[in-house]
Amino acid sequence: MSTQHPTADPAAGAAVKAADRAHVFHSWSAQGLIDPLAVAGAEGSYFWDYDGNRYLDFSCQLVNTNIGHQHPKVVAAIQEQAARMCTIAPGFAVDVRSEAARLVAERTPGDLDKIFFTNGGAEAVENAVRMARLHTGRPKVLSAYRSYHGATATAINLTGDPRRWPSDTASAGVVHFWAPFLYRSPFHSGSEQQECERALAHLEDTIVFEGPATVAAIILETVPGTAGIMVPPPGYLAGVREICDRYGIVFVLDEVMAGFGRTGRWFAADHFGVTPDLLTFAKGVNSGYVPLGGVAISAEIAATFDERPYPGGLTYSGHPLACASAVATINAMAEEGIVENAARIGEQVLGPGLRELAERHPSVGEVRGLGVFWAVELVKDRATREPLVPYNAAGEANAPMGAFAAACKKSGLWPFVNMNRTHVVPPCTVTEEEAKEGLAILDEALTVADGFTV
Ligand SMILES: Cc1ncc(COP(=O)(O)O)c(C=O)c1O
Numbered sequence: 001m002s003t004q005h006p007t008a009d010p011a012a013g014a015a016v017k018a019a020d021r022a023h024v025f026h027s028w029s030a031q032g033l034i035d036p037l038a039v040a041g042a043e044g045s046y047f048w049d050y051d052g053n054r055y056l057d058f059s060c061q062l063v064n065t066n067i068g069h070q071h072p073k074v075v076a077a078i079q080e081q082a083a084r085m086c087t088i089a090p091g092f093a094v095d096v097r098s099e100a101a102r103l104v105a106e107r108t109p110g111d112l113d114k115i116f117f118t119n120g121g122a123e124a125v126e127n128a129v130r131m132a133r134l135h136t137g138r139p140k141v142l143s144a145y146r147s148y149h150g151a152t153a154t155a156i157n158l159t160g161d162p163r164r165w166p167s168d169t170a171s172a173g174v175v176h177f178w179a180p181f182l183y184r185s186p187f188h189s190g191s192e193q194q195e196c197e198r199a200l201a202h203l204e205d206t207i208v209f210e211g212p213a214t215v216a217a218i219i220l221e222t223v224p225g226t227a228g229i230m231v232p233p234p235g236y237l238a239g240v241r242e243i244c245d246r247y248g249i250v251f252v253l254d255e256v257m258a259g260f261g262r263t264g265r266w267f268a269a270d271h272f273g274v275t276p277d278l279l280t281f282a283k284g285v286n287s288g289y290v291p292l293g294g295v296a297i298s299a300e301i302a303a304t305f306d307e308r309p310y311p312g313g314l315t316y317s318g319h320p321l322a323c324a325s326a327v328a329t330i331n332a333m334a335e336e337g338i339v340e341n342a343a344r345i346g347e348q349v350l351g352p353g354l355r356e357l358a359e360r361h362p363s364v365g366e367v368r369g370l371g372v373f374w375a376v377e378l379v380k381d382r383a384t385r386e387p388l389v390p391y392n393a394a395g396e397a398n399a400p401m402g403a404f405a406a407a408c409k410k411s412g413l414w415p416f417v418n419m420n421r422t423h424v425v426p427p428c429t430v431t432e433e434e435a436k437e438g439l440a441i442l443d444e445a446l447t448v449a450d451g452f453t454v
Contacts (some may be wrong), residue, residue: 013038013050025102025152042069045427045434046290047414055409058426058438059416063225063257064283067329067338068427075287077328081321088116090317091413094379100323103170103330104285106264108169110275121256121282124293125219128374129154130227130276130312131297132250134306140210141172142203142218144179145186146227149219149254152213154180158219161227162392177206181230182386183366189271194232201241212247217278222268225257226418229375231368237274244277250301251276256293261333261428264274264343264371271370277301284428286329293324333428342376342428345435346371350424351438363388363449374424376442378404381454388452400452407445413438 016038028080042049044137045068048054060066067074077149081096088094116131118124129141143149156164157172178186180199187198207215218240224230244251253276256267262284265271269279271407282293287377316322333339345371354374358364365379378388378401390401391427401417408415408422426438 007040007048007270008052009040009048009050013040013136016050033366041382044068045425045430046276053412055412055414055436056434056441057414058424059414060406060425061183061288062283062388063262063416063423063425064288066261066284066342067287067332068429071287071289071329071429072286073332074325074328077190077324078289078321081324085331087316088320090315094318094320094323096327097318097430100318100326100330103327104294107269107330108279108296109269111299112275112279113299114302115116115375116295116312117295117323118282118293118295118314119316119319119322120122120150120293121254122293123153123159123281123314124256124280124282125149125155125252125254126152126243127312128219128252128280128295129158129217129331131278131299131310132252132299135249135301136148136248136250137217137375138214138216140175140215142175142177142206142210142215143426144224144227145176145222146179146181146230147224147254148226150220150256157204162379173216174211175215177203177207180233180236181228182233183230183368184278193235196233196236196239197342199233199236200243203240204243207243207247207249212249215247215249217250218244218250219252221254221256221258222272223258223263223370223373225373225423227376228418228421229369229423230372231370232272234272237269237272241274241276243337252280256280256282257263258373260329261339261342262344262371262373262425264339268370268398281412286322286325289325289329290322291316292319292326297355335428338428340373341430345426345430345432346374348436349375349432350439353436354424355447357439357443359441361446361450362453363446369424372424372426372430373427376422376424378422378449380421380452388449389420390421393419400449403452404445404449407448408441411441413441413445415442 087245105113143158145160149155149158156167157174180195181453182195198360259281277298279296358367365377380386391400405417
């Protein structure tokens with residue numbers, strides 16, 4: 001089903017690949033074992049290689065191109081800003097930085113009205129933790145197993161997935177706890193309500209036994225992303241908010257992946273009516289056209305640094321090209337109803353379509369999500385819920401997921417695959433036709449996964 005693209009130029013692709021293999025050191029990879037696809041171009045919901053293969057991007061790269069590839073208004077804004085002023089130090093006030101901060105603050109919940117800009121998500125998490133520690137004078141931060149918060153020192157220690165293990169210094173003041181996830185309940189719960197109550201009791205016990213006066217912050221992804229898109233049960237986040245208030249703990253919501261339209265609202269927190277003290281963002285703020293992230297800060301925490309200097313900074317904090325692209329992105333999202341489109345596609349196309357696939361394919365244990373943020377949990381056995389591949393499987397043990405991903409790619413769909421799951425995370429701009437095209441390819445590829453069930 002992959003379509004030929006006019007830019008096919010295999011010789012150019014081979015040269016790109018050769019230089020990559022000679023000189024580019026890739027993230028998260030055994031350098032000798034990878035075979036990166038050389039990409040020639042991208043537009044809207046698609047990208048293509050040099051061999052004439054076009055892919056429907058159901059991964060949004062790393063779940064960041066919320067407005068799709070090459071949105072013309074954002075490309076133009078970056079070009080205009082580049083012609084006007086490429087860079088300026090963070091100490092100055094500049095129009096695009098002021099405007100980007102205003103537009104973000106206008107959309108974040110409650111009184112999160114001051115914005116500290118970073119270059120991405122991990123730096124946002126690092127700075128949120130620094131702010132929480134300085135604000136409370138306490139050392140520890142609690143985060144969930146089944147989470148991802150970034151790859152820098154504190155962020156990787158906070159992360160709850162196996163990417164932490166090689167970098168786990170056990171010295172970052174981090175304590176992990178279990179957040180709710182009914183399908184694989186750590187609390188053996190039988191209902192959402194029970195899962196919520198037990199998860200809150202477990203969190204409070206953890207705080208009491210750690211010593212409340214030692215805990216600066218709790219950080220949670222509002223809807224955990226890479227770890228499996230587990231939408232929290234009603235009442236959970238409000239319960240965490242209440243626990244934080246009771247013990248004087250800063251509540252940090254990490255919206256790096258879930259924010260800026262992904263769940264069909266500007267922020268995932270909007271679904272739950274909860275306002276954190278700090279909110280981290282990146283990715284969708286400008287769809288990654290230029291690296292940008294940040295922390296939205298409550299009035300109370302911001303006031304801590306009214307008279308006392310904030311001891312943190314970055315050469316490129318609030319970079320003009322990044323901020324110009326954020327301004328154009330947020331305005332385009334508002335003008336074009338892009339957040340509303342994500343909500344509608346989730347409710348009317350992806351949700352029903354994925355549930356229908358779940359009925360027909362024995363390899364699908366559960367589908368869950370919101371907006372354009374869905375996980376399909378693949379299992380060997382629906383009755384026992386044994387995952388299609390073991391936790392953190394590699395090599396031969398991961399072959400079933402490899403075969404599923406290869407089937408998607410062969411039919412022109414670029415999937416997001418993590419452990420035993422595929423995440424259906426197209427752009428918020430995805431059309432109904434594109435979403436249906438993707439569902440049809442998933443349908444075919446799931447027959448491959450079905451072949452590995454018992
Ligand atoms: C929830 C969450 N937090 C933080 C990060 C780290 O962001 P970055 O890779 O921009 O440092 C990610 C990246 O995937 C994320 O999903």
